[in-house]
Amino acid sequence: MKSLSKFVFAAAALWWTIAWQPASAACSGKFMNPITDICWSCIFPISIGSAPILQMGQEDIENVGTPVCACGPPPFGKIGISIGFWEPARQVDVTRTPWCFTSLGGDTMGDSFSAPMPAVSQGNYGRRASNTSIYQAHWYVNPVLYWLEVLSETSCLEQGGFDLAYVTELDPAWNDDELAVILNPDVFLFANPAAQAACGADCVAATLGFPMPALQWCGGCQGSMFPLNGHVQSHVGGVQASSLILQRYAMKLHREFLAFAGNGIPGWCGMYPAPVLDKRIYKYSMLYPSAQGKGVDGRCCQPLGRTTHLWSAGKEYPIKGEDFAYMMYRKRNCCERIYGWVK
Known part of the structure; x- marks a missing residue:
């Protein structure tokens, strides 16, 4: 009887520890292994002009038609060949715990600054239950x-090192919807049933190919792109919600002129x-908690907005x-020099 009492007490103590442990202590992650974790096939297709040279079964958006390119007036400019590819250059954490840096081995730092604690909550509106969540996120420069x-022999790559x-x-x-409106006042144009119903078309387009750039307010199958913050109004699962946060994060930084595009003719020169944001210029793949393998579509990365049901099985688990x-991976069209100044 005493053994049973001790067991019950130990189980209750364990449950109390897990259930009431501060969320700030829950931080997990790992450093990326560039050999095994990155979806290397996602840099394809590689094209010259509009002609794909190496496709490797990967999807692509339109490239510049002419293979010959030029940057700057002669004799100070350069003449080259127009090359297209997908450059793995940015890394994103989406985390439940403030100051938890998943890509830095799961270390927690900087918690002297207060930030709302991300969480998932459930409400019941009439007969329909609705889950909401909030996450924090981190944007890394990582020109792998x-x-x-x-x-190493091309000037088309972003040059630099790893940086937060x-x-x-x-x-x-x-963390504040009202403050977020300052950056996205157009949210009032799309906060209606008709605009949100149109997001179904964006979901289909992203699943079959690439999302529709005209539907700026849609995050494809993941939900609404607005507000441009960490609040997810329809939380289905961690993979879906974090994929939506990733899209919002990219759009937010583009609107703040902190992220840049490099595709099309303007991308020739930098x-x-x-x-x-043209949502088609990014593809992404999971690094943690599990490096993304090939899903049912045979690919290990996907455009923004594509349904996560194709690859998310087993990618989220407790603790x-x-x-x-x-x-x-961002789309690049650049002018590889054959004559003129080096860069």
Whole structure:
């Protein structure tokens, strides 16, 4: 009888510890393994002009038609060949715990600044239950192809090292819908049933190919792109919600002129501001809690907005599998020099 009492007491103590442990202590993650964790096939297709040279079964958006390109007036400019590819250059954490850096091994730092604690909550409106959630996120500069010297003979890659560029814990608008409206006042145009119903078309388009850039307010199958903060109004699962946060994060930074595009003819000569984000210029793959393998579509990365049901099985699990890290691949069209100044 005493043994049973001790067992019940130990079980109750364990439940109390797990159930009431502060969320700030729950931080998990790992450093990316560039060999095994990155979806290397996602840099394809590689194209010259509009002609794909290496496709590897990967999807692509339109490329510049002409293979010959030029940057700057002669004799100070350059003449080259127009090359298209997808560059793995950005990394994103989406985490439940403020100051939890999933991509830095799950370390917690900087908690002297207060930030709302992300969570998932459930409400019941009439007969329909609705889950909502809030996450924090971190944006890293990570030009993998450059620092691994995979394509060391080209000037088309972003040159630099790994860097933490933006954390939402220091952004008051990330946790406040009213402050977020300052950055996205157009939310009032799309806060109606007709506009939200149109997002079904964006979901279908993203699942079959790429999302529809005209439907800026839609996050494809993941939900609404607005507000541009960490509040997810329809939380289905961690993979779905974190994929939506990733999209919002990219759009937010583009609107703040902190992220840039590099596709099309303007991309020939370098990156350029794109405050109105073309959602088609990014693809992404999961790094943590499990490196994304090939889903039912045979690919290990996907465009923004594509349904996560194709690849999310087993990617979220209790305790250590509820914080996420993603690699983002952005479309590049650049002018590889054959004559003129080096860069």
